[in-house]
């Protein structure tokens with residue numbers, strides 16, 4: 001049971017401001033949990049409490065049932081990436097990893113393994129970190145988090161600064177890590193970074209959890225009444241037929257939005273002899289859900305719910321791609337002890 005992260009009624013206040021307000025969730029072994037929320041929602045603060053960098057005002061976070069500070073040789077159990085720039089800028093990447101390996105009692109060969117894993121070349125590893133690009137710092141930070149072959153990974157915005165190929169690489173890495181039994185929590189303010197990889201999602205806004213669960217159940221909970229988006233060769237006649245059947249119909253783009261399931265719309269069209277050119281479920285996508293749930297918690301009106309797109313540009317949840325297996329030299333998480 002040791003690799004589970006349990007956040008239990010966590011509150012972190014700065015004066016009278018609650019950066020994290022009565023937050024509870026768990027991250028399970030073998031699962032990637034995405035921690036999503038707009039800027040300033042409280043993700044980093046929660047993770048800082050997890051990693052023992054700041055205390056809780058009330059409530060508790062445990063990893064495998066222990067406070068972080070009570071975990072012996074914590075780097076061997078919990079890999080943390082909070083701020084990739086937090087290392088000493090005058091040290092080389094190799095020095096930073098070597099110091100970490102020494103502190104954890106690991107052989108120096110592990111440093112080379114990690115450098116190879118994150119794709120930092122010998123030349124790059126011997127450059128001072130102050131001269132690293134953001135993506136290189138991020139790769140070094142991921143290498144540092146994985147160094148002790150921990151069972152748990154806590155990563156704050158790990159995709160920050162990575163190029164598209166790097167983001168894809170990281171997804172594969174974390175997915176295979178979880179498949180081998182690891183527990184992963186990663187934060188992001190960008191939904192599309194997380195939804196392709198996370199098995200579970202925790203949505204936070206203004207320090208409070210606004211939704212949590214797997215992608216399917218989050219979407220199911222958000223669907224509400226079934227909606228369809230439809231286009232036909234005679235939208236006026238179709239609207240009349242649907243209205244006669246008691247359905248609410250609104251024009252939308254070149255088509256109609258109907259408060260009825262697609263099957264009902266199809267039957268109405270069939271009965272009226274109208275040719276359909278497009279018919280799809282018009283339920284909310286994950287992005288709409290995210291923006292809706294965190295609306296009022298995002299800045300600059302970024303959380304406002306956008307109008308639904310017209311048929312043909314329908315709300316769309318990208319399919320989860322099959323993650324390419326990562327040819328990783330890592331042993332299963334925890335395999336070094």
Ligand SMILES: Nc1ncnc2c1ncn2[C@@H]1O[C@H](COP(=O)(O)OP(=O)(O)OP(=O)(O)O)[C@@H](O)[C@H]1O
Nearest residue numbers: 014019037038039040041042043044045046188189
């Ligand atoms: N030491 C502190 N003193 C006062 N307020 C703080 C402190 N640390 C964080 N906060 C505030 O707590 C809130 C949550 O910040 P946090 O960094 O946890 O957000 P976040 O969800 O990680 O955001 P982002 O996506 O922008 O990184 C913010 O309003 C922030 O200004």
